[in-house]
Amino acid sequence: MALNVSGLVAVVVFYVLTLATGIWASRKTKKEKNKKPSEVAMVGDRNMNFFIGLFTATATWVGGGYINGTAEIVYLPSRGLAWVQAPAGFALSLLVGGLFFVDPMREKNYVTMMDPIQETYGNVMASLLFIPPLIADIFWFAAILASLGATMKVILDIQGYIAIIASACTVILYTSLGGLYSVAYTDVIQLLLITASLWLCIPFAMMNSATESISYTATHNSFQAPWIGKVEMQYFGRWMDDFLYLVLGGIPWQSYFQRVFSASSPKQARLISYLSGLGCFVMAIPSVLIGAVAASTDWNQTGYGLPTPNDRGDASLILPLVLHYLCPTYISIVGLGAIAAAVMSSGDSTLLSGSSMFAHNIYRKILRKKATEKDVLWVMRASMVVFGTLAAALAFYSHSIFDLWFVSGELVYALLFPQLCCVLFVHGTNTYGSAAGFLLGFLLRLLAGEPSLKIPPVICYPGCSLVDGAYIQLFPFKMVTMLVSLLTIVSVSYLAAFGFKANLLPVEWDVCKIIKDDQVLISLRQKEKWENVQRMENCEREGEAKSNGVL
Structure with missing residues (x-):
């Protein structure tokens, strides 16, 4: 397989376009002179355009792992559509967030989701509870970078580390320059590209001569188990556990609340939450169809050959494999742009959320309480570089990193969600x-x-x-x-x-x-009063004893 020069050029053009958009959007951050620079970078000017806010909220969830993972689960013979929980789970998560969490989080103009926890439980607990979401953000960025590297290796025949380094550098640069504005405006381009590219690829993949009708293979598949899938009764408990984890565990993330805080009003924040949930659900449809096509394909009739992707352990790459072997070259390049866009739309959000919490909750409120706005902003940018570099380094261990992200996400659900519920309700x-x-x-x-x-x-x-x-x-x-x-x-x-x-x-x-101080004073007075009573009773007993000639 030779280097795909035209594909490489197309990807470079996309990266340049994204970077230029991020740099252009960063100029808006500098214009907000009446606001605190650090808060402008973290939550915009709390007056984000409704449609921009909707695009960036949707793009945050529709990342590389989302579109690749959905296609993979539909394709896997042991899973199928019945096990695709993320679309409905994230949609319900955003619905629950909009119904119950938006108003109490907007009341006090918080900057991060850690603010109410730090306010109620103190700096020590805030520092401990900051660790699980930070680790999860880093691991998630690393996992999707690794996915992108593997995808570019399949389609362009270039080394994965080149894609990992280029993507990480691009995301770090425009996110550090413009904060939430750069993230939001680039998300618009990325989400539009994801939508158009994947839908463009589907007809070519479905009409390939090696592929049977997906409506037929949903229940009668000649190549593997029907892609519709089913949940055996013995696995229902695990299925339900994973589903609730997605619904409730999808709430306590700074990347979600950053969009909530940036909206111009609680009403708009709620509406963005509801509609972005619907957007997440709709955006899963192309990936579901691609996974169904992969399950309906006789891979022996393609350039991939046998054994099948599942037998070779390539199920995680099923989306780029479909693009590469079932679509024309120019169409697969367009699909590659969708995957790169999805990676960046999630990567910039994870960088911004982790660095915002570190700069605001750890540096400003604990390490250096007299820090200036300029200091906080530079610490935020420096932490983006550190976290992004760490994620890029970890991306070379893709399989274990994805497992670590999943476990760290479970810790966010098990540890942070109860804490957030308690401080709010x-x-x-x-x-x-x-x-x-x-x-x-x-x-x-x-x-x-x-x-x-x-x-x-x-x-x-x-x-x-x-x-x-x-x-x-x-x-x-x-x-x-x-x-x-x-x-x-x-x-x-x-x-x-x-x-x-x-x-x-x-x-x-x-x-x-x-x-509280007044309660302490009351308690001390009660203690003092009790000690005086005891002292008087002792004196009375001593007096009785003396009068009776005992002493």
Whole structure:
């Protein structure tokens, strides 16, 4: 296979166009002189154009992993359409976010999703809870960069590391220059390209002579199991657990709340959330069709040959393989542009979210409380370079990185979602409950094991089975871990507050200062009054003893 020169030129043109758009959009950031520069970079001017906001919110979720992963699951003989949960899961996640989380997060003009947690539970817990989403962002960027590298190797026959480095540098450059404005405006171009490119490729793939009708192979497939798929009863618990993880675990992400904070009003933020959920669902349709085409193809009639992609372990590359072997060359190049656009639309969001939380919640509020706006902005840019470089380096370990991202995403669901719910909806929770919920939730998730990382389970939930030499939890343990963490936060918070207020615990032990100054004064006075009463009773007993001649 020779280097595809025309394809390489087309990709370079796309990268230049994206970079130019990002640089142009960064000029808008500089014009906002009446705003704090750091907040302009993080949340725009809180007056983002509605349609721009809608495009960037949709593009955040419709990334390289989303369109590649959807096609892969539909194609896999052991999965099929029945296991494609992300489109409906993310759509419901954005619906739930718009219904319940937008208004309380917009009330106090927060800059990041960590602000209410830091405000309620303090700097230590904010620092701990910052770690899971940061790691997940880095791993996610690394996973989609690796996916892009593999795709370009299939279609253009260039080394994957070239695509990884070029993509990472492009994203870091325009994101650091313009912040949210650059991300939002480039997302418009990227989302339009993804939509047009994938839909353009589908007719050519479906009409290829090696492909049977997908309507027929949905139930009667000559090449493998029907692509419609099914969920066996024994796997229903796991299916439901993964689905709830997508719905609820998709909420506590800074990349989502960044769009919520940038809208001009809570009403617009809610509407953007609802419509972007619908957009995510619709954007999955091309990937579903491509996966169905792959499952309906006799690969022996193509240049790929046999064994099939599934037998060779290339299922994760099924979308670029369909573009390359079932479409004309110029069409596959257009499809490659869609994948590159999807990678950038997610990559810039992850960089911006992680660096925003670090600069605002860690650097400004903990490490250097007297930092100037210029200092915060430069720390934000520096952290983008560090996080982006780290993601690019990790991208060369694609298989393990994707597994690590999935596990770190589960930690966000199990640890961060309960904390966010408590600070927004449960009155009276405190740092003691937060710490207890964090530690217990982390311990339960660790003890449940993780087959992809070869960690055996210590806790075997009902239905735990040995499959291909690894134990698989079929029970909805992720949901249980999240609920246990939530209940622990609430119960420990109330018990600790009651213990201090009722003088069952010494006020001096309140290292987290959950008892306010006036309550401390009341408690001390009550303690002093009780000690005076005890002293008087002792004196009375001593007086009685003397009068009776005992002393």
